[in-house]
């Protein structure tokens with residue numbers, strides 16, 4: 230087995246993550262030629278910010294070998310490790326890291342930051358670019374699929390009939406709105422990504438001429454349906470959205 234063979238096993242795990250609706254990242258830990266730990270991203274399924282592929286694989290390797298110290302291991306991961314996972318690799322004393330695609334946003338092996346060149350007691354050797362195109366193509370396919378899902382309009386969900394014919398919501402990636410036909414908006418809700426990549430419902434607006442028709446509630450329902458369709462959850466900061474959430478426990482799978 231060479232480096233590419235092990236990376237192919239990591240890519241298989243990344244594909245498994247993608248099928249489960251997760252950002253596709255996979256990882257294997259190899260000890261003297263034997264795969265002793267496998268992991269893939271499970272952040273959404275486990276609702277756990279720490280459930281990255283590398284930490285999962287390190288955890289499994291520790292269990293397989295019955296010890297925390299992986300001082301003879303090679304770790305293969307499809308995407309450049311983040312700061313948290315680079316820290317995990319250091320703590321596990323893994324001497325060699327092989328990754329696929331670089332990650333300009335969170336990569337901590339030289340892209341966004343370089344943990345392994347810091348003056349720590351343990352410095353792994355790191356080599357990037359192993360089957361990088363396959364890994365990058367997988368990431369692109371995942372985010373493309375996500376964007377297409379998000380664009381799909383949500384089914385209307387509403388018991389009110391008054392004014393429904395006029396309620397032609399328009400959908401964008403992180404915004405749903407009702408145009409006034411003159412370039413402005415009569416109502417809107419926005420849910421941009423926060424600093425941690427989790428969407429935030431941060432703004433709802435309804436024009437005075439539409440008050441009392443339940444439009445804000447319908448915007449909330451539309452936003453929840455759109456987020457649910459794309460398998461995403463959202464934080465809520467807008468005060469209207471906070472009070473709506475408290476009255477709609479059925480949306481608890483989407484609203485944090």
Ligand SMILES: [Zn+2]
Nearest residue numbers: 281310311314
């Ligand atoms: Zn990570």
